[in-house]
């Protein structure tokens with residue numbers, strides 16, 4: 261029962277976002293601000309994760325492929341596909357749920373608890389539109405970009421880890437990389453990235469926007485926001501895979 | 506003019522505002538006084554629509570605010586300035602940007618014009634040269650004053666101040682009271698102030714609403730409050746011996762005779 265009220269309130273929040281902006285310029289500024297916070301703010305962690313994930317998957321794939329019957333270039337193929345299909349979108353978004361999600365939830369939670377949201381409402385500003393919408397749009401713009409960057413960096417990481425560990429040379433890796441590439445996989449990964457971006461931004465925004473209490477509750481609700489976002493990411497990952505693959 | 510008709514509000518079955526009615530006139534300072542927890546903040550938030558009253562109506566210049574849809578409420582709200590009890594400054598912005606925010610949102614003035622206006626209101630609240638500070642760098646009293654500056658920057662028709670001078674020294678407190686009074690008279694606006702500051706009550710209380718446990722216990726002017734026989738009110742307002750004496754002196758001044766059997770010599774001594 262409580263779950264249904266929460267879902268209803270979540271949907272109403274999303275619906276409430278759509279209204280005529282009081283001042284387009286201010287909304288645009290806020291969107292740009294959020295884009296840089298969410299995009300550039302997470303670039304570093306995404307880069308590090310991607311490089312290592314690529315590197316590790318090369319080494320582990322090589323370790324599991326013991327028979328000499330399979331050509332070494334297959335390793336590159338497997339690394340490419342796992343990075344594009346799963347690691348870059350899902351893993352990166354799970355990490356971003358922690359980084360971006362907790363930031364959104366605690367920022368809005370703090371504004372709610374210290375009455376800053378009320379202060380905006382009193383001025384006659386639709387806070388759902390002004391505070392929540394730019395965060396969701398910025399995520400929808402920036403997170404898929406981060407996912408694409410992560411794909412590239414993941415493959416680069418795997419490429420150099422392979423040669424550093426003397427598993428396969430860079431040129432063999434490149435040969436495998438070109439072999440049997442399915443563009444649909446990238447489309448699928450982007451479909452996932454867009455879905456996850458929405459989850460990562462809207463769910464923490466909901467938890468932050470409706471916080472009640474004080475500093476303690478802000479912490480609790482941002483933890484809950486991250487947990488729920490992660491579960492929703494994995495669940496929709498499953499649904500999308502079942503539907504689209 | 507703001508009219509309250511039989512406002513009721515409860516939280517989880519606990520009644521916090523219990524049938525309060527009042528008429529708050531334009532061009533005067535309307536004070537809501539009462540002990541801590543008596544429901545002043547809740548009443549004020551009901552008035553501006555941050556809380557939905559369970560029962561009753563609020564009328565702004567005859568227009569029924571409670572019955573309005575969101576869009577109509579927004580129109581009224583653009584004419585409201587409010588200072589929150591905790592100041593509610595945007596803590597990611599400097600003082601200047603805090604005050605400029607309503608101007609950015611609702612005017613198409615040039616930057617210079619907006620800046621001039623910001624400096625003008627900052628000067629009025631005695632806070633020159635604090636433009637570049639962040640709220641975390643301000644004292645509680647300074648935050649209050651920035652909050653007032655932000656509330657008045659757009660020349661509101663209705664001004665709400667939730668405890669504007671709690672946490673201020675007596676002198677600044679007087680300055681703020683004077684400022685509120687001045688603005689009220691100058692722009693002929695409807696001002697509502699929550700306070701438990703006795704000075705404010707006496708200085709600016711054109712209309713005083715005394716709340717006790719969510720009910721209107723007494724209403725009147727700062728003249729009448731001296732002569733009030735309401736025991737709860739007298740215990741609340743004239744709590745200290747010092748204030749009791751002050752009250753009796755004031756009564757003596759006004760009427761030329763002592764209110765009870767106390768001896769004038771006792772008081773002077």
Ligand SMILES: Nc1ncnc2c1ncn2[C@@H]1O[C@H](COP(=O)(O)OP(=O)(O)OP(=O)(O)O)[C@@H](O)[C@H]1O
Nearest residue numbers: 516521539540541542543544545546547548590701
């Ligand atoms: N959001 C809320 N949910 C539940 N109860 C509340 C809420 N806000 C206020 N109350 C209750 O309403 C009562 C009145 O609170 P209110 O804040 O109006 O007091 P006040 O008169 O402003 O006190 P103070 O002078 O200390 O600011 C309190 O008992 C408080 O517990």
Ligand SMILES: [Mg+2]
Nearest residue numbers: 545546590667
């Ligand atoms: Mg209060």
